[in-house]
Amino acid sequence: MADVALRGVSKSYGNVDVIHDVSLDVEQGEFVVFVGPSGCGKSTLLRMIAGLEEVTQGDVLIGGARVNDTAARDRGVAMVFQNYALYPHMSVRENMAFGLRNIGTPRTEIDSRIAKAAEILQLDSYLDRKPRAMSGGQRQRVAIGRAIVREPDVFLFDEPLSNLDAALRVQMRTEIARIHHRLGATMIYVTHDQTEAMTMADRIVVLRAGVIEQVGAPLDLYERPANLFVAGFLGSPKMNFLPGRITAAQGPEVQVEVAGGVRLPARVRPGSAAAGDTVTLGLRPEMLQVHPDGPLRGHVDVVEQLGHVQLVYATLPDRTAIVAELRDRRPPAVGTDIPLAPGPGLRHVFDAQGLAITLPEEVPA
Amino acid sequence: MTASPQARSVPLAEPRTRAPRHRVRRRDWLTALLFLAPFMAVYLVLLVYPLFLGIWISFRDWDLMGGDYGWVGTLNYQDLWTDRNFWAAARNTLWFVALTVPSMTLIALLLALAVHGPGRIRAICRSVFFLSSVFSVTVVTLVWAMVLSPDRGLIAPVVQFLGGTPVNFLGSPTWAMPAIVVTTLWWGVGLPMALFLAALGSIPKELYEAAELDHASRWSVFWRITLPSIRHTLILVVVLQIVGQFQIFGQPFLMTQGGPANSTRTLVQYIYETSFRDWLVGYGAAMAMVLFVLMMLFSMLQLWLGRQGDDR
Amino acid sequence: MTAARSGWALWGDRLLLAVTVLVAILWLLPVIWVVAMSLKPNAVLQQSTWGFIPMPFTLENYANLLQLATVPRWLVNSLIVAVGMTLLVLVVSSLAGYAFARLQFPFKRAIFVLMIAGLMIPEQAVFLPLHQMFASWGIHNTHAALMMPRVAVPIGVFLMMQFFRAVPRELEEAAELDHASRFTIFWRIMLPLSVPALTTLGLFTFIHAWNDFLWPLVSATDADMYTVTVGLASIQGNFAFTEGLGSVMASAVFASLPIVLLFLIFQRFIVAGVAMSAGK
Numbered sequence: 001m002a003d004v005a006l007r008g009v010s011k012s013y014g015n016v017d018v019i020h021d022v023s024l025d026v027e028q029g030e031f032v033v034f035v036g037p038s039g040c041g042k043s044t045l046l047r048m049i050a051g052l053e054e055v056t057q058g059d060v061l062i063g064g065a066r067v068n069d070t071a072a073r074d075r076g077v078a079m080v081f082q083n084y085a086l087y088p089h090m091s092v093r094e095n096m097a098f099g100l101r102n103i104g105t106p107r108t109e110i111d112s113r114i115a116k117a118a119e120i121l122q123l124d125s126y127l128d129r130k131p132r133a134m135s136g137g138q139r140q141r142v143a144i145g146r147a148i149v150r151e152p153d154v155f156l157f158d159e160p161l162s163n164l165d166a167a168l169r170v171q172m173r174t175e176i177a178r179i180h181h182r183l184g185a186t187m188i189y190v191t192h193d194q195t196e197a198m199t200m201a202d203r204i205v206v207l208r209a210g211v212i213e214q215v216g217a218p219l220d221l222y223e224r225p226a227n228l229f230v231a232g233f234l235g236s237p238k239m240n241f242l243p244g245r246i247t248a249a250q251g252p253e254v255q256v257e258v259a260g261g262v263r264l265p266a267r268v269r270p271g272s273a274a275a276g277d278t279v280t281l282g283l284r285p286e287m288l289q290v291h292p293d294g295p296l297r298g299h300v301d302v303v304e305q306l307g308h309v310q311l312v313y314a315t316l317p318d319r320t321a322i323v324a325e326l327r328d329r330r331p332p333a334v335g336t337d338i339p340l341a342p343g344p345g346l347r348h349v350f351d352a353q354g355l356a357i358t359l360p361e362e363v364p365a
Numbered sequence: 366m367t368a369s370p371q372a373r374s375v376p377l378a379e380p381r382t383r384a385p386r387h388r389v390r391r392r393d394w395l396t397a398l399l400f401l402a403p404f405m406a407v408y409l410v411l412l413v414y415p416l417f418l419g420i421w422i423s424f425r426d427w428d429l430m431g432g433d434y435g436w437v438g439t440l441n442y443q444d445l446w447t448d449r450n451f452w453a454a455a456r457n458t459l460w461f462v463a464l465t466v467p468s469m470t471l472i473a474l475l476l477a478l479a480v481h482g483p484g485r486i487r488a489i490c491r492s493v494f495f496l497s498s499v500f501s502v503t504v505v506t507l508v509w510a511m512v513l514s515p516d517r518g519l520i521a522p523v524v525q526f527l528g529g530t531p532v533n534f535l536g537s538p539t540w541a542m543p544a545i546v547v548t549t550l551w552w553g554v555g556l557p558m559a560l561f562l563a564a565l566g567s568i569p570k571e572l573y574e575a576a577e578l579d580h581a582s583r584w585s586v587f588w589r590i591t592l593p594s595i596r597h598t599l600i601l602v603v604v605l606q607i608v609g610q611f612q613i614f615g616q617p618f619l620m621t622q623g624g625p626a627n628s629t630r631t632l633v634q635y636i637y638e639t640s641f642r643d644w645l646v647g648y649g650a651a652m653a654m655v656l657f658v659l660m661m662l663f664s665m666l667q668l669w670l671g672r673q674g675d676d677r
Numbered sequence: 678m679t680a681a682r683s684g685w686a687l688w689g690d691r692l693l694l695a696v697t698v699l700v701a702i703l704w705l706l707p708v709i710w711v712v713a714m715s716l717k718p719n720a721v722l723q724q725s726t727w728g729f730i731p732m733p734f735t736l737e738n739y740a741n742l743l744q745l746a747t748v749p750r751w752l753v754n755s756l757i758v759a760v761g762m763t764l765l766v767l768v769v770s771s772l773a774g775y776a777f778a779r780l781q782f783p784f785k786r787a788i789f790v791l792m793i794a795g796l797m798i799p800e801q802a803v804f805l806p807l808h809q810m811f812a813s814w815g816i817h818n819t820h821a822a823l824m825m826p827r828v829a830v831p832i833g834v835f836l837m838m839q840f841f842r843a844v845p846r847e848l849e850e851a852a853e854l855d856h857a858s859r860f861t862i863f864w865r866i867m868l869p870l871s872v873p874a875l876t877t878l879g880l881f882t883f884i885h886a887w888n889d890f891l892w893p894l895v896s897a898t899d900a901d902m903y904t905v906t907v908g909l910a911s912i913q914g915n916f917a918f919t920e921g922l923g924s925v926m927a928s929a930v931f932a933s934l935p936i937v938l939l940f941l942i943f944q945r946f947i948v949a950g951v952a953m954s955a956g957k
């Protein structure tokens with residue numbers, strides 16, 4: 001087990017800069033998830049840690065030692081790939097044994113480690129099968145098993161679940177979390193699925209265009225996004241963004257005028273906004289409620305019935321599209337106008353640069 | 366917006382390096398060298414060097430036993446110009462290529478279309494048409510010399526049965542070359558057919574299904590979908606055939622020995638005879654170079670014509 | 678292929694298939710005929726060569742052939758040359774193909790172009806200088822001399838490169854993390870995966886080697902070093918008179934047997950291989 005650190009790491013392909021000056025510390029035993037949209041450089045960052053990609057600038061440290069010039073195989077990391085990358089001509093057992101044989105691990109030791117991994121992953125009865133005779137979920141388990149038997153200091157996962165169907169994905173998600181608890185190893189996990197990030201991570205690293213947008217515990221990021229991008233990326237459905245203007249500011253208390261004249265109170269960090277500033281108001285879909293006195297008039301466009309909740313897609317008078325997540329078995333009809341009110345919960349405020357100026361609520365201890 | 370409030374502070378003393386990876390890289394080169402060395406060695410010694418040696422020899426008076434009688438400049442090439450046998454051989458070769466390449470391509474395409482598709486019968490037919498190309502030239506010429514024989518062959522009795530007089534194909538200056546062409550077609554159609562089959566197999570099924578929904582006739586499906594889809598293979602086949610058929614040697618050498626009346630003596634046979642019967646290796650090398658250039662020109666021309674079509 | 682095809686089109690398909698089968702039978706007829714002749718007594722053949730059923734039947738021609746000693750000797754030569762050449766081509770091409778597909782080294786592009794240019798050099802452009810070189814080294818009339826020139830052909834390298842490129846890169850990266858050296862990756866991962874490609878390349882090389890004519894004709898001048906292909910050519914003329922037609926046909930059948938068997942066993946690799954080499 002070891003910690004991982006990135007110090008001002010950059011990566012360019014020719015003159016295309018893909019990663020810009022990324023610094024990050026991952027603690028021993030931590031489960032860190034990299035999320036971000038496609039092409040933002042998650043895989044590149046992970047592969048630089050693995051040693052599969054050269055670092056253009058900066059340092060990668062594993063267990064405190066600089067590993068920039070260390071070959072991938074000597075870094076003590078194991079990686080699980082999106083397409084599993086199992087050796088198709090080897091049985092499950094041979095797949096797991098390959099790495100151990102290459103470093104001359106004694107036979108008995110190999111066998112006992114495989115037995116242990118197979119037990120953790122419930123692969124006992126498949127050990128002599130070839131990967132081609134297995135399902136996607138089973139293959140992914142083998143890929144994880146191949147990483148486990150090596151007893152690496154750091155586990156790296158590159159979108160390991162994205163080739164699986166939705167149900168299996170949920171199952172494997174908990175399984176990986178379980179393995180993390182059991183082994184207590186450092187794990188870095190790449191995904192573009194914010195649900196995976198929210199559910200699995202000790203800490204989430206949000207990346208955009210090769211830059212770290214924010215790092216923090218899942219709930220931290222959900223409740224205190226540093227900017228519009230993070231706010232929009234985490235949470236499903238997405239946070240509603242209402243363009244607006246500050247009409248009055250007194251200490252932390254401000255009035256934000258949105259949707260053509262509706263004034264909503266909010267709290268910002270003192271001194272971060274003045275009357276007349278252009279801002280964006282962020283309201284999570286689950287805090288919107290239908291209320292007779294609701295100030296926001298929404299014209300209902302689409303209603304999605306999910307059973308436990310209903311997603312109502314509506315348009316405000318200023319043509320802003322919003323989503324409300326209602327818990328009302330009899331949702332409004334399409335084409336009607338409904339009054340919406342922001343219920344209790346944090347109203348996020350972002351300044352003209354998109355940075356959050358919301359006054360954070362005191363976190364209950 | 367790079368602010369990451371929670372990112373832990375890092376000691377700034379850590380030097381940022383430009384990642385020199387000399388050690389790793391050097392090892393990579395060495396590995397690559399080891400992987401490449403065996404091929405490069407044989408390639409340079411047994412193909413590249415001989416090519417230049419051949420050019421060099423073609424400017425010298427050189428005999429079969431390696432006897433080198435010195436530099437003769439372009440004399441060998443000048444001799445070619447006035448050598449009637451050479452011109453006859455060149456003409457025969459071109460005639461053979463002109464007869465073989467189009468018919469081979471067409472037959473290969475027709476056979477591929479006929480045997481393409483599912484089913485055991487078609488699979489067996491595919492094997493049959495390919496089978497003939499695994500025989501050696503010696504066996505093929507033996508078989509066809511027999512088949513074409515006017516007294517003991519397979520064709521003669523049929524002709525007689527139909528009331529005609531059997532032709533001595535291989536003994537006739539007019540018919541000898543076409544007979545060799547037929548032999549070559551039978552022998553060589555397997556590979557181009559397999560190329561076409563591979564191309565036909567890679568045409569997406571959806572194209573045909575869409576065409577069917579559009580009520581396209583079979584004929585227009587062929588012209589509008591099949592043919593354009595296998596165009597590149599068509600060009601490939603033609604180029605391969607040109608290169609291959611220019612090198613014709615075994616069939617006439619074994620079936621007619623170049624006769625009758627030199628009507629089937631090809632360039633390679635003439636090169637062979639010049640060098641190994643008359644010992645004039647320098648002269649033979651000059652001819653080999655001319656053949657090489659001819660082949661290059663024709664295949665380039667073909668590739669160029671294929672490109673032209675791409676622009677349209 | 679599709680359910681909704683009209684009756685006329687269906688009959689058209691059947692007619693086409695019938696014609697194809699007929700052509701295939703005609704195609705095979707010369708081979709059947711030759712095999713039939715090889716199984717008839719020479720005396721009968723002197724009367725008439727017509728007929729596709731070996732009646733009266735005899736194995737005498739094959740027995741004669743084996744007593745003659747030269748033909749089996751040529752067969753052994755052919756086997757040695759073809760097997761040797763095939764192995765050499767496989768080793769050399771897969772190593773170099775891997776380097777071009779996956780290794781980084783200086784002047785890679787230039788070296789690759791140099792190699793591809795070699796595809797354009799025909800055997801006829803180099804067989805004379807090769808003959809001179811081999812003569813000056815004094816290695817004509819050896820098996821090595823018969824197999825070496827074809828090992829230098831770049832098409833195998835090209836084929837293997839194409840194949841290796843299609844192997845997912847992650848597989849190698851996984852192996853790298855599994856502490857495998859370059860050579861281990863090549864030997865334990867890439868080669869086992871490329872068995873189909875190797876089979877195809879091997880098959881084509883073997884057929885080529887077996888049927889090679891011009892080079893063995895000029896290189897092997899000693900009758901003991903002939904390959905079957907050249908050997909048969911050398912006896913065709915006078916053999917027919919002295920030993921009879923049946924024996925000539927038997928020798929042709931005998932010489933073709935290994936290659937035909939090989940073809941029948943491995944034929945499914947041929948179309949696959951052709952598809953691969955055409956870059957599909």
Ligand SMILES: Nc1ncnc2c1ncn2[C@@H]1O[C@H](COP(=O)(O)OP(=O)(O)OP(=O)(O)O)[C@@H](O)[C@H]1O
Pocket residue numbers: 013016018036037038039040041042043044045192
């Ligand atoms: N070999 C390369 N040469 C040039 N650019 C590259 C190369 N590899 C990746 N890139 C670029 O680097 C950027 C980051 O790629 P990366 O694979 O890390 O994205 P990602 O975040 O993993 O995306 P995804 O979620 O789609 O996997 C992309 O814009 C990509 O186009």
Ligand SMILES: [Mg+2]
Pocket residue numbers: 042043044158159
């Ligand atoms: Mg990725």
